Amino acid sequence: MRILLVGSGGREHALAWKISQSPLCEQLWTAPGNPGTAAYGENLPIAADDLDGLVAFAEENQVGLVVVGPEGPLADGLVDRLIAADIPAFGPTAEAAELESSKAFCKEVLVRHRVPTASYRVYKDLNPAVSYLEGGARYPLVVKASGLAAGKGVVICPDAATAREAVKGMLEDGLHGAAGRTVVVEEFLQGPEASAFALTDGRTILPLESCQDHKQLREGDHGPNTGGMGAISPNPQVSDRTRDTIERQILLPTVHGLNHEGRRFRGVLFAGIKLTPAGPKVLEFNVRFGDPECQVLMMRLKCDLVPYLLACANGTLEELEAPEWDPRPAVTVVLASGGYPGPYAKGEEITGLDQVEQGPGLQVFQAGTAELDGKLVTAGGRVMAVTAVGRDLDEARELAYAAAAEIHFEGKTLRRDIGQSALASLEGFA
Numbered sequence: 528m529r530i531l532l533v534g535s536g537g538r539e540h541a542l543a544w545k546i547s548q549s550p551l552c553e554q555l556w557t558a559p560g561n562p563g564t565a566a567y568g569e570n571l572p573i574a575a576d577d578l579d580g581l582v583a584f585a586e587e588n589q590v591g592l593v594v595v596g597p598e599g600p601l602a603d604g605l606v607d608r609l610i611a612a613d614i615p616a617f618g619p620t621a622e623a624a625e626l627e628s629s630k631a632f633c634k635e636v637l638v639r640h641r642v643p644t645a646s647y648r649v650y651k652d653l654n655p656a657v658s659y660l661e662g663g664a665r666y667p668l669v670v671k672a673s674g675l676a677a678g679k680g681v682v683i684c685p686d687a688a689t690a691r692e693a694v695k696g697m698l699e700d701g702l703h704g705a706a707g708r709t710v711v712v713e714e715f716l717q718g719p720e721a722s723a724f725a726l727t728d729g730r731t732i733l734p735l736e737s738c739q740d741h742k743q744l745r746e747g748d749h750g751p752n753t754g755g756m757g758a759i760s761p762n763p764q765v766s767d768r769t770r771d772t773i774e775r776q777i778l779l780p781t782v783h784g785l786n787h788e789g790r791r792f793r794g795v796l797f798a799g800i801k802l803t804p805a806g807p808k809v810l811e812f813n814v815r816f817g818d819p820e821c822q823v824l825m826m827r828l829k830c831d832l833v834p835y836l837l838a839c840a841n842g843t844l845e846e847l848e849a850p851e852w853d854p855r856p857a858v859t860v861v862l863a864s865g866g867y868p869g870p871y872a873k874g875e876e877i878t879g880l881d882q883v884e885q886g887p888g889l890q891v892f893q894a895g896t897a898e899l900d901g902k903l904v905t906a907g908g909r910v911m912a913v914t915a916v917g918r919d920l921d922e923a924r925e926l927a928y929a930a931a932a933e934i935h936f937e938g939k940t941l942r943r944d945i946g947q948s949a950l951a952s953l954e955g956f957a
């Protein structure tokens with residue numbers, strides 16, 4: 528089968544690595560891909576948001592499956608276009624993808640189907656928002672741009688002045704553009720975070736192994752929010768009982784609820800969750816794999832991924848057994864450019880990658896990289912994700928950090944504590 532993968536990040540490098548190992552995969556193209564994905568097939572000079580270009584390529588080249596990595600093209604209706612052209616696609620339609628592209632819509636779905644989440648209000652105008660923020664609101668609270676803001680549309684507000692500033696920035700000053708024209712103001716939830724994923728064809732769901740992201744830039748969860756500075760899987764804070772609750776109270780009612788509303792969800796549903804004292808609650812939904820969660824999941828997935836992707840696209844997931852996982856934990860450590868998530872330099876030469884011995888237990892997944900005059904250089908905020916499995920979390924961490932130490936570029940920035948809070952919680956149980 529000929530497969531077209533859409534996207535260019537670390538998530539897509541991990542997907543390309545896994546997909547290319549499938550006996551079903553005769554040819555893999557990645558559009559536009561990165562220097563890492565080029566090793567498993569061919570990168571195409573078609574941007575991930577060039578819907579016309581992607582559909583035309585898939586039609587002209589008898590593509591049997593399109594796998595869409597990022598949320599942008601999903602929200603823009605790439606899968607709708609592919610379905611109309613009779614090309615199987617892994618990913619939700621634009622209507623189902625609204626779960627991520629409109630936080631206001633997401634909240635309505637959660638409430639309609641009684642899925643546990645923070646209480647909230649939606650505002651389109653400044654005055655009523657400010658009356659609430661300076662009147663009955665309790666602090667801290669969270670202000671969110673409703674639309675897609677590349678993970679930058681969330682402000683945790685300790686007091687009314689901060690909240691007012693945040694809401695004004697979005698509603699009046701046009702921060703985040705159209706994405707900020709509607710804001711969600713919600714209750715602040717306490718507790719550790721977890722990322723939960725399920726493959727689904729809209730009827731059957733297959734939950735994947737648990738993960739934990741590390742969103743903040745600096746050790747100890749300090750500093751600004753980023754796309755994710757590292758991840759581990761499994762997440763030791765997710766017990767079997769919590770897993771079961773997440774499946775029953777969050778994943779299943781959301782997928783079935785959307786189906787009843789005529790928005791059948793096919794692809795991977797990603798719930799960002801807070802493990803609160805009152806049980807797991809949804810922070811947000813995404814309609815794609817997490818980055819860097821995908822990197823640790825692909826490292827631990829033992830069976831072929833392609834039959835699952837196809838079954839989600841074709842509505843036949845019921846026929847497949849639950850996927851098989853490596854029981855050993857995986858850790859991924861993101862190497863970012865200096866300055867990220869703010870402005871950063873590009874074009875810094877990357878050295879030492881060839882010193883790292885890669886194999887089934889260790890992979891360096893590239894993201895913001897480019898080739899320039901035969902050299903590998905930085906080209907984005909998150910440059911690469913060094914991913915390892917180990918006998919235990921400690922060993923996985925050691926392997927990932929040893930490899931990360933071999934790779935050099937000016938401004939290299941990483942968190943040294945990926946998996947450490949999980950390790951501490953494990954020791955707490957010992």
Ligand code: AMP
Nearest residue numbers: 645669681713714715716742799810811
């Ligand atoms: P989101 O993009 O909605 O997942 O928000 C990004 C990050 O902001 C989350 O991973 C949390 O760390 C934090 N956050 C969002 N909503 C809340 C909330 N209601 N309570 C506490 N923290 C939150």
Ligand code: GLY
Nearest residue numbers: 754755817818819
């Ligand atoms: N790592 C979180 C995300 O992909 O949104």
